[in-house]
Amino acid sequence: MLPPSSVLSSLFSYIDEHKHQYIQNLREAVAIQSVSGNSENRKDVNKMIEWTSNRLKSLGCKVDLKHIGFDDKGLSLPDVIMASLGDDPNKRTVCIYGHIDVQPASLEDGWASPPFELTERDGKLYGRGATDDKGPVLCWFHALEAFQATGKIPVNVKFVLESMEECGSKGLEELLIAEKQFFDNVDYVCISDNYWLGTERPTLTYALRGICYFHVEVEGAALDLHSGIYGGTVQEAMEDLIYLLGNLSDKNGKIAITNFYDNVAPLTDDEYDLYKNILFDVDEYRNSIGCKKLLYNEDKVQILMHRWRHPCLSIHGIEGAFSEHGSKTVIPRKVIGKFSIRFVPNQSSKEIEKLVVSYLEQKFKERKSLNNLKVFMTGFGDLWSEDPFHPNYVAGSRATKHVYGVEPDLIRDGGTIPILLIIQKVTGKNILLLPVGQGDDGAHSQNEKVNVKNYIEGTKLLGAYLYEVSQID
Amino acid sequence: MLPPSSVLSSLFSYIDEHKHQYIQNLREAVAIQSVSGNSENRKDVNKMIEWTSNRLKSLGCKVDLKHIGFDDKGLSLPDVIMASLGDDPNKRTVCIYGHIDVQPASLEDGWASPPFELTERDGKLYGRGATDDKGPVLCWFHALEAFQATGKIPVNVKFVLESMEECGSKGLEELLIAEKQFFDNVDYVCISDNYWLGTERPTLTYALRGICYFHVEVEGAALDLHSGIYGGTVQEAMEDLIYLLGNLSDKNGKIAITNFYDNVAPLTDDEYDLYKNILFDVDEYRNSIGCKKLLYNEDKVQILMHRWRHPCLSIHGIEGAFSEHGSKTVIPRKVIGKFSIRFVPNQSSKEIEKLVVSYLEQKFKERKSLNNLKVFMTGFGDLWSEDPFHPNYVAGSRATKHVYGVEPDLIRDGGTIPILLIIQKVTGKNILLLPVGQGDDGAHSQNEKVNVKNYIEGTKLLGAYLYEVSQID
Structure with missing residues (x-):
C-alpha cells in the first residue's frame, strides 16, 4: 500500500466521519423519482435537476442549465447541467460526466423494499439510482466538499450532468458540439458510470467494442398469404431469410462472413498475460445468467477475450413474421x-x-431465390479504446491503491457507450472510466444497490483520483 | 346443355323474376353487422340470428335455437340455429350447413363503399358477408321459397346455421355431438361456403389437405441478455433455432425430414389428366398475390398439385425474439x-x-448445442376427401350443367376446414362443397363481393342440386 500523503489522510478521515450524512444525501436523491423514460415523471426529473444544481452551487460552482429542445410530445427535454468549479491556470482541469435520471422501477416488479426509499440491509443501500448513477455523482460532490473542508480542491472541475441518459442521451451530442468552448481547457476526462467486473477487485475500463446493426429484408409477395391456399407454390420469404441468417456463423460462434477476421488485431502474448491475471469467476458469471454451460470450455481467458477482445454476432429477431403466442x-x-x-x-x-x-x-444469388433481397446497416457505434498506461489511467490506478491497497484490473467492456465517443470528440482528451460500484449492483434491474463500503470508499477513490491528477508531471 | 325438366324451368323463371327482391334481402342481411370477432357486436350477431330465424319460420321451418355456452368475458355465445323443413319419409333428406356471422370490416381499411351497405357496381354486389356466407345462405332460402311458389320442395331439409364460424366455430363440435339424433335421417350433406377456383368455370371441391402445427423451443439462459455484455460467450438459442428451421426444407420447398414422403399416395396418370383439364390461370394467380415468379416454372399442373396434392411446409415466425420495428x-x-x-x-x-x-x-444432437430443445405438435387438422363420383357429387355436377351448361371442375383445396370433419363425424354421410361465389370474391378482404350473376344463378344451382338429389336412384 502506498503511504497516503497527509492531504489524502485528512480527506479520508473527513469522509469516514461524514458517512451518515452522505447516506442521507443519497436517500434524498433516490427519493426524487427522476425516471426519464416516462414523460409523467418529467416534473420529478426537473426537481432532480434543481436539487443537483443547488448542491453544485453550495460547492461554489458556476451552474448553467442548458435547454436541449423538445420531445415527441412537445414537452421540454430536461436541461443539461454544465457547471465549473475553479479556473486556476496553474491547476489541471478535469471534466466529469454523470447522469441523474434513472430507469423506471416499481415495487411490483419484485423489489424487496420500495425502490425510491433508500433502504440499508446487510451493508447495502438499495434504491433506484443508488449505483446508476446518483450514488457516484454524489461521491464526486462529497469528495469536493471534503477537499474544501480539509484544505482545497487540487484541480479545476467541469461537470456535464445530464438527465436523459437512460433514453439514449437525447439532445446531448448537439449541445456539447455547440458548447465546445466549455471544454477548451480540459486536460482529462473521468466518468464513474460503470462497474467493477466482479465484487472483489476494483477495475479501470479502457476499451469498448464497436457495434454494427444490420437489417436483412426479404420480400416475397404483395400480401401475407394463407399457408393452406398458397403453401407449396411460392418461394417463402421466411425460408430465404432463415437460410441467410443460418449462414452468418457456425455453431461455435465463429463468424462465417468472407474475410471477416482479416483486420482483427493479432493477439499478443503480453495481452494474454494481462487477461490471465484479471480476477473473474466463471462459475459466478454462468450462474448469474442461468446458462447450462458457456462456450470455450469455460476457460477464463477465452471467456473474457470473447466478451471484449473478439468480435461476435448475435441474431436478435425477425420483424414481419408471426411473433405472438399461439399458432397462426x-x-x-x-x-x-x-x-x-x-x-x-x-x-x-x-x-x-x-x-x-x-x-x-x-449467398442469396447462389440460392437462386425468386424473391427480393435488401441488406442494410441501420446503425453503428464506433469502438473506443484508450492507452491504459496513459497518465490519466495511472492516476486512477494510484487512487485505487490508496483506497483499496491493490492494483485495479485493467479491463475492457463488450458493449458500446455512445456518450464516450461524443465526449472524446468534443474534448480530444483521454477518458478514464473509474467505477465506484460492483459487478452485482444490478443497474437497470430490480433491487439495484450500492454497497455502503463502495459508496464511502468510492468517495475517497474519486477524491484520490483528483489528487493524483494534480500530481501528474 | 341438359334439357331442364319442367320443374327446373319454372323454378328458374321464378328466380329470375325475383332477382330484385333477392338483392333487397341480401341488403338487409348485410346491414346487420354480425361480426363475431368483436364482443361489442354480439347484439348485432343476435339480431342476425333473429332475422334468419324469422325467414326460416316463414318458409315453414321448425326452428330451434341452441345455447352453446359462454365466451371468455362471460357473455353468452351466439345460439346455433338448427332447423328442419319437411319430414316426408319418401323424400331424401339434405343437411345444409352455413354461417351468418362475418369478418370485421370498416371503410378506413380501404373499402370503396361502406362495407355494411350492399352496393351494386358493374354487376357486382359489394358488402361484408355478400359471399361469405350470407349470400349463399340466402340462395338456399330463396331456392326453397321458389320451389314452394312453383310446386313443392323435392327433399326434406335440415339446417345448421352458426354464428361463430369466423372465430373457429366455438362450441359447435360439442353441440353437434350432443344433438347427434338431429342428423339421424340425413342422406347427404351440402355446404356452400367456398369459391370457384377462378372466375369462369364452376367447381365442386372434394378434398382438403390436413395440417400439423409445430413449436420448436430452444432455451439458452434464465434471462434475456445484452449482446454487448454477453455476446461471444454463450451459445445463443436463436442461432440454434435458425439452424433447425433452416434444415426443414430445401430451397425448392422439398421437405428434408427423413422418410417424410414415404406414405404420400403415388400420383397416377389419370390424376395427372384430371389436373390438366382444370381451368386455372397461372398469371392471374401470380398477379393476385404480387409474386415475381412462382415455383415449378409456373407449370399449371405442378402449381395446382402443389396447392392440393403435395405436402408443404411453411415457417410462420418466432416467438420470444425481438419482433418490433427498429433495432434492439x-x-x-x-x-x-x-x-x-x-x-x-x-x-x-x-x-x-x-x-x-x-x-x-x-439435428440438435448433431450440433452438440449447450442449450435445451423441446419440439412438440401443438395442433392438427385431419385431411378430408370424398369420392368425387359419389351420387351427391353427381347431383352437384348435374345441377351445374343445368345452370351453367358446363361440367364443373372437380377440385381440391389446400387448406383445412375443421367443421367438415365434425359434420362428417356426426352424420357419417357424403359432404359436397358446392360454391356459389367466384375465386375473386375477396372473402375476409376489403371490398368483398358476390357477382349478381353468381348470386342469382347460384340460387338456381342450389335449387337444381336439391332437385337432382331427389332424382338419385
Missing part, C-alpha cells in the same frame, strides 16, 4: 431479420458493412 | 419457432409428429 398459419409477405456484430480493433464499421452486404447478396 | 441488441433467452406442414393422403398427423420430433432432435 400465415406466410409472411416480407420479413426483416435483425442482427448485430460487435467489432474490435482494427476493424471499422465501414469495412464490416461492405463485407456483410456483399456476403449476403452472394 | 437483445440475446433472447428462449425462442419458439412456429411452422406447419400440410399433409395429404395417405399421411397421418401421428406419423408426421413422430418424424418431425425425431428429425429435429437428431
Whole structure:
C-alpha cells in the first residue's frame, strides 16, 4: 500500500466521519423519482435537476442549465447541467460526466423494499439510482466538499450532468458540439458510470467494442398469404431469410462472413498475460445468467477475450413474421431479420458493412431465390479504446491503491457507450472510466444497490483520483 | 346443355323474376353487422340470428335455437340455429350447413363503399358477408321459397346455421355431438361456403389437405441478455433455432425430414389428366398475390398439385425474439419457432409428429448445442376427401350443367376446414362443397363481393342440386 500523503489522510478521515450524512444525501436523491423514460415523471426529473444544481452551487460552482429542445410530445427535454468549479491556470482541469435520471422501477416488479426509499440491509443501500448513477455523482460532490473542508480542491472541475441518459442521451451530442468552448481547457476526462467486473477487485475500463446493426429484408409477395391456399407454390420469404441468417456463423460462434477476421488485431502474448491475471469467476458469471454451460470450455481467458477482445454476432429477431403466442398459419409477405456484430480493433464499421452486404447478396444469388433481397446497416457505434498506461489511467490506478491497497484490473467492456465517443470528440482528451460500484449492483434491474463500503470508499477513490491528477508531471 | 325438366324451368323463371327482391334481402342481411370477432357486436350477431330465424319460420321451418355456452368475458355465445323443413319419409333428406356471422370490416381499411351497405357496381354486389356466407345462405332460402311458389320442395331439409364460424366455430363440435339424433335421417350433406377456383368455370371441391402445427423451443439462459455484455460467450438459442428451421426444407420447398414422403399416395396418370383439364390461370394467380415468379416454372399442373396434392411446409415466425420495428441488441433467452406442414393422403398427423420430433432432435444432437430443445405438435387438422363420383357429387355436377351448361371442375383445396370433419363425424354421410361465389370474391378482404350473376344463378344451382338429389336412384 502506498503511504497516503497527509492531504489524502485528512480527506479520508473527513469522509469516514461524514458517512451518515452522505447516506442521507443519497436517500434524498433516490427519493426524487427522476425516471426519464416516462414523460409523467418529467416534473420529478426537473426537481432532480434543481436539487443537483443547488448542491453544485453550495460547492461554489458556476451552474448553467442548458435547454436541449423538445420531445415527441412537445414537452421540454430536461436541461443539461454544465457547471465549473475553479479556473486556476496553474491547476489541471478535469471534466466529469454523470447522469441523474434513472430507469423506471416499481415495487411490483419484485423489489424487496420500495425502490425510491433508500433502504440499508446487510451493508447495502438499495434504491433506484443508488449505483446508476446518483450514488457516484454524489461521491464526486462529497469528495469536493471534503477537499474544501480539509484544505482545497487540487484541480479545476467541469461537470456535464445530464438527465436523459437512460433514453439514449437525447439532445446531448448537439449541445456539447455547440458548447465546445466549455471544454477548451480540459486536460482529462473521468466518468464513474460503470462497474467493477466482479465484487472483489476494483477495475479501470479502457476499451469498448464497436457495434454494427444490420437489417436483412426479404420480400416475397404483395400480401401475407394463407399457408393452406398458397403453401407449396411460392418461394417463402421466411425460408430465404432463415437460410441467410443460418449462414452468418457456425455453431461455435465463429463468424462465417468472407474475410471477416482479416483486420482483427493479432493477439499478443503480453495481452494474454494481462487477461490471465484479471480476477473473474466463471462459475459466478454462468450462474448469474442461468446458462447450462458457456462456450470455450469455460476457460477464463477465452471467456473474457470473447466478451471484449473478439468480435461476435448475435441474431436478435425477425420483424414481419408471426411473433405472438399461439399458432397462426400465415406466410409472411416480407420479413426483416435483425442482427448485430460487435467489432474490435482494427476493424471499422465501414469495412464490416461492405463485407456483410456483399456476403449476403452472394449467398442469396447462389440460392437462386425468386424473391427480393435488401441488406442494410441501420446503425453503428464506433469502438473506443484508450492507452491504459496513459497518465490519466495511472492516476486512477494510484487512487485505487490508496483506497483499496491493490492494483485495479485493467479491463475492457463488450458493449458500446455512445456518450464516450461524443465526449472524446468534443474534448480530444483521454477518458478514464473509474467505477465506484460492483459487478452485482444490478443497474437497470430490480433491487439495484450500492454497497455502503463502495459508496464511502468510492468517495475517497474519486477524491484520490483528483489528487493524483494534480500530481501528474 | 341438359334439357331442364319442367320443374327446373319454372323454378328458374321464378328466380329470375325475383332477382330484385333477392338483392333487397341480401341488403338487409348485410346491414346487420354480425361480426363475431368483436364482443361489442354480439347484439348485432343476435339480431342476425333473429332475422334468419324469422325467414326460416316463414318458409315453414321448425326452428330451434341452441345455447352453446359462454365466451371468455362471460357473455353468452351466439345460439346455433338448427332447423328442419319437411319430414316426408319418401323424400331424401339434405343437411345444409352455413354461417351468418362475418369478418370485421370498416371503410378506413380501404373499402370503396361502406362495407355494411350492399352496393351494386358493374354487376357486382359489394358488402361484408355478400359471399361469405350470407349470400349463399340466402340462395338456399330463396331456392326453397321458389320451389314452394312453383310446386313443392323435392327433399326434406335440415339446417345448421352458426354464428361463430369466423372465430373457429366455438362450441359447435360439442353441440353437434350432443344433438347427434338431429342428423339421424340425413342422406347427404351440402355446404356452400367456398369459391370457384377462378372466375369462369364452376367447381365442386372434394378434398382438403390436413395440417400439423409445430413449436420448436430452444432455451439458452434464465434471462434475456445484452449482446454487448454477453455476446461471444454463450451459445445463443436463436442461432440454434435458425439452424433447425433452416434444415426443414430445401430451397425448392422439398421437405428434408427423413422418410417424410414415404406414405404420400403415388400420383397416377389419370390424376395427372384430371389436373390438366382444370381451368386455372397461372398469371392471374401470380398477379393476385404480387409474386415475381412462382415455383415449378409456373407449370399449371405442378402449381395446382402443389396447392392440393403435395405436402408443404411453411415457417410462420418466432416467438420470444425481438419482433418490433427498429433495432434492439437483445440475446433472447428462449425462442419458439412456429411452422406447419400440410399433409395429404395417405399421411397421418401421428406419423408426421413422430418424424418431425425425431428429425429435429437428431439435428440438435448433431450440433452438440449447450442449450435445451423441446419440439412438440401443438395442433392438427385431419385431411378430408370424398369420392368425387359419389351420387351427391353427381347431383352437384348435374345441377351445374343445368345452370351453367358446363361440367364443373372437380377440385381440391389446400387448406383445412375443421367443421367438415365434425359434420362428417356426426352424420357419417357424403359432404359436397358446392360454391356459389367466384375465386375473386375477396372473402375476409376489403371490398368483398358476390357477382349478381353468381348470386342469382347460384340460387338456381342450389335449387337444381336439391332437385337432382331427389332424382338419385
